[in-house]
Amino acid sequence: MPPQRLFSLPAGRFLRALPVALLPVALAMAAPVNPLPDHTELEAHVVVPYAGSGARSFDIQWQYPGAKTASLAIWKLELLSDSGQVLRQWRGTQALSQIAGRKTVAWDGRDGRGQTLPRGHYQVRLKTGVVSEAQWAVQSAGTAAISRFDQVLAKADDLHEHVWPMAVGAVSKVATPAFQAMPTGRQGASAPSGRMSALMAPATGNLPYTVYYGNLHSQTNDSDGGGAIGSCTSSQSPQTGAYGPSAAFAYAKQGGLDFLLTSEHNHMYDASSGTNASASRSTALARYQSGLQAAQQYSASQPGFLALYGMEWGVISNGGHLNILGSNELWGWESNGQNELLADRLTAKNDYAALYTTMKAQGAVGQFNHPDTSGQFIVNGQALGYTADGEEVMVLSEVMNTSAFSSNTTETETSMSRFEAAFNILLERGFRVAPSTNQDNHCANWGLSSTNRTAVLLPSGAAYNAANFLSALKARRVFATMDKNSQAVLQANGHLMGERFANTGALSMSVLFANSAGRSVSKVEVFEGVPGRNGTVTLLGTSAQQTVTPATGRHFYYARVTQDDGKQLWTAPVWVDQQAGQADTTPPQVALGSSTSGSLVTFTATASDNVGVARVEFWLDGVQYSSLTAAPYSQGVDTGTLTAGSHSMVAKAFDAAGNQASSSPVSFTVAAPADTQAPVASGTVSGTSGTVTLSATATDNVGVTKVEFWVDGALSGSATASPWQWALDSTKLTNGSHSLVVKAFDAAGNVGTSGAVGFTVSNTTTVFMSEKESNGTVASANGVSAGITKITGTMGSRTDKDFFAVPLKAGQTLSVSMTGPNDYDLYLVNASGTQLAASENSNSTESVSYKAASATTVYIKVISYSGSSTTQVYTLTLSVK
Structure with a gap:
C-alpha cells in the first residue's frame, strides 16, 4: 500500500502540535515520464453510499495522468449536517503511485463527539488537491500540525471540492406539484423510419417540450x-x-x-x-x-x-x-x-x-x-x-x-x-x-x-x-x-428555467419532477444568488413551491432535487430583473374564437393586460398544446390527428408578474371519417367427417360486425362475434371436394371476401343398426349416429322397453315409423321422460314425428302392449330433416 497518513478530528477541536515524525515525509519515488505535456489533470472522487441506518465507508479515489513529478494527494473529508455544520473531520495524504491512489475511510455512524447521528439528511464533503513531495516537506514544517495541513491544502494544485448527499435512516418523501412527464426523444425516435419526424405531435405533458x-x-x-x-x-x-x-x-x-x-x-x-x-x-x-x-x-x-x-x-x-x-x-x-x-x-x-x-x-x-x-x-x-x-x-x-x-x-x-x-x-x-x-x-x-x-x-x-x-x-x-x-423543471411566475425576465412583486416558483421508473423525491433545494455580486450562493428553501419578493435588482434561482436513491438533478436557473414599484396583481383579459377550413381549426386569442401580456397558452382537452410569446396569438389544430368526438380549447393569458386568466372554452366536434375500407378475411376448415368446423380470421380498420361462411356458393352459416366459427354438418354434403369462402362485414357495410379454401368430406355411410341390451331407460338408451335410417330390435317380454337417443338441431324434424309382430306401441320422449309424441294402434304399425325448437336429444321409446318374441323383430324407419 502506498504510504499515507490519516487524522480523524472532532468538529471544532484541534490537536496540539503533532510531532513532525507523525507527518508524511518526502518519499523516494522516481518521477514518472510525462506522456501528456501541458495536460496534467487531476481526477478525484469520493463514493458516498446514500442510504443506510448508520455506519458506512467512504471511498476516495484519485487519478493524475500527465503528472510530471512524484506527487501527493492532500485531502480533508468532512461530515456535515444538512445545514452545513461540520460534525466530523478526517485529514490525510496519499501517495499517487502509478498516477493513481485510493483511500477508504470507515465511518462508525457517529459525530466527532462520539454521538450516534439521528435520522435525517447529511452531507459528506471532500477537499483535495495535489502537492509535490518537495512542497509538502517544506510547507508542512512550522506551527500546529492541523493549521499547517489546512494551509497546505488551501494552496494545493488542482484543488477539488465535492459534496455528496447522505441519508441516515428512513427519510420522508417530499411532495412536488402534479406534473405529467414531457415526451422524450426516445419516444420521438419511434417515428416511421426513412423520414425524420420534423413535425412531432404536440406534447402530451404539462409543458410543450x-x-x-x-x-x-x-x-x-x-x-x-x-x-x-x-x-x-x-x-x-x-x-x-x-x-x-x-x-x-x-x-x-x-x-x-x-x-x-x-x-x-x-x-x-x-x-x-x-x-x-x-x-x-x-x-x-x-x-x-x-x-x-x-x-x-x-x-x-x-x-x-x-x-x-x-x-x-x-x-x-x-x-x-x-x-x-x-x-x-x-x-x-x-x-x-x-x-x-x-x-x-x-x-x-x-x-x-x-x-x-x-x-x-x-x-x-x-x-x-x-x-x-x-x-x-x-x-x-x-x-x-x-x-x-x-x-x-x-x-x-x-x-x-x-x-x-x-x-x-x-x-x-x-x-x-x-x-x-x-x-x-x-x-x-x-x-x-x-x-x-x-x-x-x-x-x-x-x-x-x-x-x-x-x-x-x-x-x-x-x-x-x-x-x-x-x-x-x-x-x-x-x-x-x-x-x-427523470425530469426536473423550475418555473417562476409562469416562466421556464433558462429564461431571463423582469418581475414586479412576489415571485412564485415551482419545482416539477417526474420519473418513469417509480423513484420519488427525498429532498428539494432552491438556491438563490445575485449575478455580478461575486458573493455566495445561498439556500432559499427546501419546499418544491417557494414564494419570495426579491430586492430590486438582478437575481438568479435554481433547484436541486435528490431522489430516494440519492441520485440528483439540477435545473437551469431563472434570471430575474426585479423592478421597483407596486406589485402587479391585475390579471390579463383573454377571449378565444375559432374558424374552420377543411380539417384545420384555427383558434385565435385576443389578450390584453394593464402592463403587458407575456404569453398565451393554448390548452386542448385540459392539456397544454402550445405557447406563444407574441401576438397574433393564433394556433391551428389538424383535426385529422384527433379522435372522433367532442373536444375543447381554452386560451390562458399570462403577464410578467405571473397573473393569469383563462378564456371560456371553445368546443368543437370531430366527425368520424367515412369508412370505405373493407375488412380482410381468410378461412380454414378443420375436420373431414361428421361436424366440421369452419373458422375465419377477420380484421378491419374500425371493426368486424359479421362473418358469413359460404360452402359451394351457398350460405351455410354466420357468426356475429369472435371467434368467427361455424359448425357444419358434413353429412349433408356429398363425400368429395368442396369449397369455403368467407365474407366479413363492417358497420359501414363494406365487405371483404376471402379466397376460396378447398376441403374434403369423407363420411362413412351407416344406415342400419340393431338394438343393444340393456337399453330399457332413457339413461341407457342406444345412441343413434347421423345417417342411420333403420333400427331393428326385439321385445323379449311384455315388460321390455327399448330406448334410442337421436340428437336434433334447432328446427330439425324427426320422423319414425314402425312395423313388427304382436301389438307394439311407439313414443317420442325427452330426457326427463316427458312424452312428446305417441302412436298406439292395435297392431305394430305405428308412426310419430317431432320438430325441435332448439338443439336437443329426443328419445325413441318402444314398448310391448301385448305379446313378445325373442326371434321376431320390429323395424324402425327414421328420417331427420
Missing part, C-alpha cells in the same frame, strides 16, 4: 480517446485510440442516447499533446473537417439521433477546458516548424476573454468542462473571470461528471466528480450557465459508464436537428440528471 438525453463531453481517436474496452485505463496518446467519431455515434445511439458530442482537444490535431514541429497543417485541418462530416452524415442517416462534433479548447495547466459547439473551423495557437498555424483560426492560448469574443462573432456556444474554483478560465487575473461576451456564449457548466477514464459499460460507475462550487461562482460572476452532467469518455464506452445525462428541451413540433438543438442551448432549456429516467 420534448426532452432529449445525451452526453456533451467525450473524446475519440481524433484526440486522446477511443481506447478499447479491456485495456483502456486513462487517456490515450493523441490519435492512437482504437475508435473514431463514427464508432462513437453508433455506440451512443445503440446505448439509447439521443445525442453525443465528441469534443476533441483542439491542440491534438497535430497528433501530440505538446507541439509537433513536423505536423502537417493540411492534415490537421482535414481531420477536423472529417469529424464534422462524420457527424453530419450520421445524423442524416439515423433519424432521432443527433451526432455532434466540436472542440475541447484549452489546456489544464494554467488554463481550463471548455467545449465549443457550432464552429466549422478548428481554432488553436500551435504552429509547426514551418511556422504554419495548425488551425483554421488563431485563438491565443489561455486568453479566454478573446476566445469569448471570437465565439460570439462566429455564433458558437460553449460549456465549462470540469471547472475548478481556482486557477482556471482566468480573465484580468481572476479565476472564472467574467466578460459580457462570455455571459452570452457560455451556456453550460458541468456540475457532475463520471470518471473520464472509466471503462464501465453497464451504467454502474460509482467514481464521480462534482463541480457545483465552480458552477455557483460562475453564476455569481454573472455568467448565465445552465448545469450539465457528462462522462468525458476517453474509453470506448460513450455515454454508458453511468445513467447521468444532460437533458435538453426542444419545443414539441420542432425538427430535431443541430440548429434547433443549439437554439435550445442558447435558451438554457437544460437540466442535468444522474438518472436518465
Whole structure:
C-alpha cells in the first residue's frame, strides 16, 4: 500500500502540535515520464453510499495522468449536517503511485463527539488537491500540525471540492406539484423510419417540450480517446485510440442516447499533446473537417439521433477546458516548424476573454468542462473571470461528471466528480450557465459508464436537428440528471428555467419532477444568488413551491432535487430583473374564437393586460398544446390527428408578474371519417367427417360486425362475434371436394371476401343398426349416429322397453315409423321422460314425428302392449330433416 497518513478530528477541536515524525515525509519515488505535456489533470472522487441506518465507508479515489513529478494527494473529508455544520473531520495524504491512489475511510455512524447521528439528511464533503513531495516537506514544517495541513491544502494544485448527499435512516418523501412527464426523444425516435419526424405531435405533458438525453463531453481517436474496452485505463496518446467519431455515434445511439458530442482537444490535431514541429497543417485541418462530416452524415442517416462534433479548447495547466459547439473551423495557437498555424483560426492560448469574443462573432456556444474554483478560465487575473461576451456564449457548466477514464459499460460507475462550487461562482460572476452532467469518455464506452445525462428541451413540433438543438442551448432549456429516467423543471411566475425576465412583486416558483421508473423525491433545494455580486450562493428553501419578493435588482434561482436513491438533478436557473414599484396583481383579459377550413381549426386569442401580456397558452382537452410569446396569438389544430368526438380549447393569458386568466372554452366536434375500407378475411376448415368446423380470421380498420361462411356458393352459416366459427354438418354434403369462402362485414357495410379454401368430406355411410341390451331407460338408451335410417330390435317380454337417443338441431324434424309382430306401441320422449309424441294402434304399425325448437336429444321409446318374441323383430324407419 502506498504510504499515507490519516487524522480523524472532532468538529471544532484541534490537536496540539503533532510531532513532525507523525507527518508524511518526502518519499523516494522516481518521477514518472510525462506522456501528456501541458495536460496534467487531476481526477478525484469520493463514493458516498446514500442510504443506510448508520455506519458506512467512504471511498476516495484519485487519478493524475500527465503528472510530471512524484506527487501527493492532500485531502480533508468532512461530515456535515444538512445545514452545513461540520460534525466530523478526517485529514490525510496519499501517495499517487502509478498516477493513481485510493483511500477508504470507515465511518462508525457517529459525530466527532462520539454521538450516534439521528435520522435525517447529511452531507459528506471532500477537499483535495495535489502537492509535490518537495512542497509538502517544506510547507508542512512550522506551527500546529492541523493549521499547517489546512494551509497546505488551501494552496494545493488542482484543488477539488465535492459534496455528496447522505441519508441516515428512513427519510420522508417530499411532495412536488402534479406534473405529467414531457415526451422524450426516445419516444420521438419511434417515428416511421426513412423520414425524420420534423413535425412531432404536440406534447402530451404539462409543458410543450420534448426532452432529449445525451452526453456533451467525450473524446475519440481524433484526440486522446477511443481506447478499447479491456485495456483502456486513462487517456490515450493523441490519435492512437482504437475508435473514431463514427464508432462513437453508433455506440451512443445503440446505448439509447439521443445525442453525443465528441469534443476533441483542439491542440491534438497535430497528433501530440505538446507541439509537433513536423505536423502537417493540411492534415490537421482535414481531420477536423472529417469529424464534422462524420457527424453530419450520421445524423442524416439515423433519424432521432443527433451526432455532434466540436472542440475541447484549452489546456489544464494554467488554463481550463471548455467545449465549443457550432464552429466549422478548428481554432488553436500551435504552429509547426514551418511556422504554419495548425488551425483554421488563431485563438491565443489561455486568453479566454478573446476566445469569448471570437465565439460570439462566429455564433458558437460553449460549456465549462470540469471547472475548478481556482486557477482556471482566468480573465484580468481572476479565476472564472467574467466578460459580457462570455455571459452570452457560455451556456453550460458541468456540475457532475463520471470518471473520464472509466471503462464501465453497464451504467454502474460509482467514481464521480462534482463541480457545483465552480458552477455557483460562475453564476455569481454573472455568467448565465445552465448545469450539465457528462462522462468525458476517453474509453470506448460513450455515454454508458453511468445513467447521468444532460437533458435538453426542444419545443414539441420542432425538427430535431443541430440548429434547433443549439437554439435550445442558447435558451438554457437544460437540466442535468444522474438518472436518465427523470425530469426536473423550475418555473417562476409562469416562466421556464433558462429564461431571463423582469418581475414586479412576489415571485412564485415551482419545482416539477417526474420519473418513469417509480423513484420519488427525498429532498428539494432552491438556491438563490445575485449575478455580478461575486458573493455566495445561498439556500432559499427546501419546499418544491417557494414564494419570495426579491430586492430590486438582478437575481438568479435554481433547484436541486435528490431522489430516494440519492441520485440528483439540477435545473437551469431563472434570471430575474426585479423592478421597483407596486406589485402587479391585475390579471390579463383573454377571449378565444375559432374558424374552420377543411380539417384545420384555427383558434385565435385576443389578450390584453394593464402592463403587458407575456404569453398565451393554448390548452386542448385540459392539456397544454402550445405557447406563444407574441401576438397574433393564433394556433391551428389538424383535426385529422384527433379522435372522433367532442373536444375543447381554452386560451390562458399570462403577464410578467405571473397573473393569469383563462378564456371560456371553445368546443368543437370531430366527425368520424367515412369508412370505405373493407375488412380482410381468410378461412380454414378443420375436420373431414361428421361436424366440421369452419373458422375465419377477420380484421378491419374500425371493426368486424359479421362473418358469413359460404360452402359451394351457398350460405351455410354466420357468426356475429369472435371467434368467427361455424359448425357444419358434413353429412349433408356429398363425400368429395368442396369449397369455403368467407365474407366479413363492417358497420359501414363494406365487405371483404376471402379466397376460396378447398376441403374434403369423407363420411362413412351407416344406415342400419340393431338394438343393444340393456337399453330399457332413457339413461341407457342406444345412441343413434347421423345417417342411420333403420333400427331393428326385439321385445323379449311384455315388460321390455327399448330406448334410442337421436340428437336434433334447432328446427330439425324427426320422423319414425314402425312395423313388427304382436301389438307394439311407439313414443317420442325427452330426457326427463316427458312424452312428446305417441302412436298406439292395435297392431305394430305405428308412426310419430317431432320438430325441435332448439338443439336437443329426443328419445325413441318402444314398448310391448301385448305379446313378445325373442326371434321376431320390429323395424324402425327414421328420417331427420
